[in-house]
Structures are given as C-alpha cells and as structure tokens.
Amino acid sequence: MLAMPADRSDCAVSRPLRIAINGYGRIGRCVLRALMESRHRHNVRVVAINEPADLDSMAYLTRFDSTHGIFPGEVGVIDGGLEIAGQAIPVFHAREPADGPWRELAFDLLLECSGAFSTRDGLHAFLDAGCPRVLVSHPGKSAADVDCTIVHGINDADLQAGQRIASAASCTTNAAVPVLDLLERRLGVDSAFLTTLHSVMNDQPMIDGYHHADLRRTRSAMQSIVPVATGLAQGIERLLPGLAGRIQAKAVRVPILNVSAIDLAVNLRRDTSLEALNAIFLEAARARPDLIACASQPHASIDFNHDPHSVVVDLGQTRVNQGRFANLLIWFDNEWGFANRMLDVARIWADLFLVPAAPAPESFSSSIGV
Template identity: 65%
Template structure:
C-alpha cells in the first residue's frame, strides 16, 4: 500500500488511548494514519485525557482541540460520539481498518454490525466468545502468520494471553508440559469501584479496588488452548486483582515431561527472547512491578524467580505491562495484517 493505512479507533478508554500513544511513539508511525475516533465521552475530556495520563505520563507531542476534531501533531482526527456501530458513517471516513477497543462486542453478530456500517475490517482488543466468532485469533509472534489479508474480523486475544503463550510455547517445545497452573496477579481495572458499591453482578467486584486483593474469574486457560491446542485439558488458571494501577504478573507452576533445572529453563527462555526480542525479554535484576510500567514487551521473564521442586516441577514469574505491552502487540497485528512488513 503506497499511502498510510487509514485506521479508526472505536472506544477511547485505556486501550484505545494507549494504542494511539503507542503508534505515536513507534518507528512505523508514518505508515498509519488515525483518521477517526468514536467515543461517547465529550470532546474536551477526550482531548484532556489524550494529553495527560496518570499512568503513562504526558503525551509526547502536541494535542489540541480543533473545532469538533482532535488534532495530534497537526494532524486532524474526526471524533464522533455514537453509542452504536450503526450511528457512525464508517464508509464515508474511508478507513482501511477499525480497532475495536471498547470491549463491548465479543460475538460475530455484534462485530458484524461494524462491517454492515461500512468498516472493511475489524481488529478486536479482547478475546471473542468463541473461535467461530472471528476469522482468526492472533497472538503476535506465535501464530500471526495465519493472517492472509482476506479476514474481516480478527481478535488480538488478551494481555495475559499475549504474555503467557510465548512462554508456555517455548517450555512445551523444549521440555514438554504435562500440566500447568497459572495465577495472574492483575492490576485494577475499570470494572472495579474505588470504594465498595453496587457496581457489578460478581459480588467480589463490588469491593474497593484499592483496599483489597480481589479474586476474579478468568478465561486465560481457554485463551491459551485456543493458541496452543496441544495443551487442551492441561491448563488451569485463576486471577487476583491487586491494588496497583498498572503492570501485572503471572505465576506459573508447570509439571514438565522431561527433567530440567532452573538454569536450563532460563537458558531456553533466553533463546526464545533472542528469537523474538520485541516480544520477550529476561531480567535478573531485583525488580518491583513499577519498573515495567510502559514496557512494550509482551512478557518479561524474571530469571531470579525461576524455581524447581524436584526435577520436573517448575515455577516461573512473568511480568507484563497489561496496557502498554498489549497496545503494542495490537499494532503489530494491525501492521502485519495490513501487509506493512514481511515476516
């Protein structure tokens, strides 16, 4: 494609704003043009929250209000405030790709409304309800080569799936995984209240996000199996929300099929990081979670916390910035799907 790929963002919350920021900071920013944002919030608030972010800091560029448009570094972005896909004339915007970041649509019927309203392709920022609801679910670096450019609806999976799948894939290739138990320690999310309130049908999510660690349900095991079907029936997961604003971790307990040592596991994961340097990295420094804020990797393996109980029971700690890492992977999928770089 000779001209920049014209993209629109539907839903301008945490992920939508991170995607725009990540694109602005990326080396391939000139290959994309954000031409439209649909977000029900008022325009003044949209401009303000683009410029100032409590987690990722001030926007690294100019942000301005220009009539009924948002202007980023001089480039105008049309802003609409529709509640329904049908209420935006996507066809008139002449977009090539919609990034659906609202989190409200998870079935083919729901997402198909964007296609009927004039979007040629939709990239979804969450796992969809079933594999049949999308043409492909993609974890970049694992299976993105399945994309042919003919798909209409593609999911970028979840931040936790993007973080753990490359790690489990390498462990299974080198040592074999008999069973694995995954515990996600996830930063707070906007479905939690700051103080106890009538906020959610899951009673645990009525409790103050900043005063407790809160167990929540997770579809991570299903997400892993969707990417690594050979692990069907061998993955179990649970999740706990922890009172920090960003950066999460996954505690991995894996029963291996061949003998291993902590050093051998770290060596195998270091090789994987060398093969996929934009996705995986390792650290042996004495880190705390804040150190990984704004880290673009899918996963950071904490080498100091690789442990063995006997010769086949392994324990690992995997860090990830659940906002920034995922936003960067979503852009990688968009870039590959749009044919902007060979693989």
C-alpha cells in the same frame, strides 16, 4: 511456535495503513500513543476516533495520563476533532455501530477498543455499517465469534487477507502463550497452573458499590486483593490446542494501577535445571527482542510500567524442583505491551490486504550497468 521476525521488505505497501479507533478508553488511548511513539507512525494513519466522551475530556486524558505520563507532543481540540502531534483526527460520538459515519470514511481497518462487542453479531454490526475489517482488543466470546485470534509471534500466519474480524487476544494471553509454547517445544508440558496477579480495571469500584453480579467485584478495588473469574485457560487452549485439557488458571486483582504478573507452575515432561531453564528464555529473548525480555535484577512491578514487551521473564524468581516441576514469575504491562501487539497485528494484516507497491523503475544509470 515462536516465530522469527518476518522479512517484509518485499511487502511494502503503496500507502499508509488507515485505521479508525472505536472506544478511546485505556486501550484506545494507549494504541494511539504507542503508534505516535513508534517508528511506524508514518506507515499507519489514524483517520477517525469514535468515543462518546466530549472532546475536551478526550484531549485532557490524552495529554495527561496518570499511568504513562504526559504525552510527548502537542494535543489540542479543533473543529470536529483532535489535533495530536500535528495530526488532525476527526472525532464522532456514536454509541451504536450503525450510528457511526463509517461509510463516509476512507479507511482500511477498525480497531475496536471499547470492549463492548465480543459476539459475531455485535462485531458484524460494524461491517454492516461500512467498516471494511475489524481488529478487536479482546478475545471473542467464543472462538466462532471471530475469524481468527492472533498472538503476535505465535500464529501470525493464521491471518488471511479475506478475513473480516480478527482478535488480538488479551494482555494475559499475549504474555502466557509465548512462554508455554516455548516450554512445550523445548521440554514438554504435562500440566500447568497459572495465577494472574492483575492490576485493577475499570469494572471495579473505588469504594464498595452495587454494580456487578460477581459480588467480589462490588468491593473496593484499592483496598483489597480481589479474586475474579478468568478465561485465560480457554484462551491459551485456542492458541495452543496441543495443550487442551492440561491448563488451569485463576486470577486476582491487586490494588495497583498498571503492570501485571503471572505465577506459572508447570509440570514438565523432561528434566531440566534452573540454569538450563533460564538459558531457554535468554535464548528466546535474543531471538525475539521485540516480544520477550528477561530480567535478573531485584525488580518490583513499577519497573515494567510502559514496557512494550509481551512478557518479561523474571530469571531471579525461577525455581525447579525434582527436575520436572518448575515455577516462573513473568511480568507484563497489561496496557502498553498489549497496545503495541495490537498495532503489530494490524500491520501484519495490512501487508496481506493492502495492494503492494509497484517496483520502482530502474534508473537510467543502472540500466546501462554504470
């Protein structure tokens, strides 16, 4: 269920959340930048980054980003690490979890952003090496590989203080689940088919090359629309088990750098109209403006670059046929939106496992009623 923002005024922790980032590629850099650009930067501190690349390359790609523009702050290399927006961040270059100096770091949570670990054994290697908890930037290979999978705004309550491995799901799941959850609660979903139109990713070559068992992924990413396999349907069913057996999905990669869309065809259980369906999403956007937005202008994908929402519903593309068959187009920045959601999940988890701050003592004046 799409939850209202929690009132966490009584959950103030005694110190900032201390995170480390494993993997400083597209998502790792976006997570750090999203933190630096957010109002929460003083409540979350990056204490270390693990990345095989050299420091000069890391600094350069932090400062200059072809997708999100120049970093809005100073970036430099210091002895043993990076200095980003005035904060010194140690960097090490371990390729395996056991090789990192995790036990020497005083931190609360590892953000695993490399994409290289998706099984319980692989993720437990970080715990065995000294990481207290791991938040993964992709789904586990199976539901059993993580303690919980969280789509912020839907099932935050599944997080528990004693859990050690959590997943922030995927960018497509974070976009699709709030929409399907809303439709299921308001109109009922008999069946749905999702076609993801996803921007290119770094598992595709710029020119044809031998590198992947999926022969379509051997083709040039920037010259073709390329169908790829997707686990979106299974991911949705993990989060919304009431829809099990009613969801199908496919995906194609399109030759743009960033921003993706989902074309959603859904058979509803109750009659609706175009106007009534759009009104449902407008109401949801007012209730959760941090997660859902609605767009009514004639947009193109580039308009949603660097958009922090989980999903933007394109109201001008809504269609309803015979009352119960609907078609929606929803946009999402697959990098920036997801990076912001990962930080949201980290902060909510921290409210559970960090020791709450002691109440401030009453002042002398308040104690005598002045």
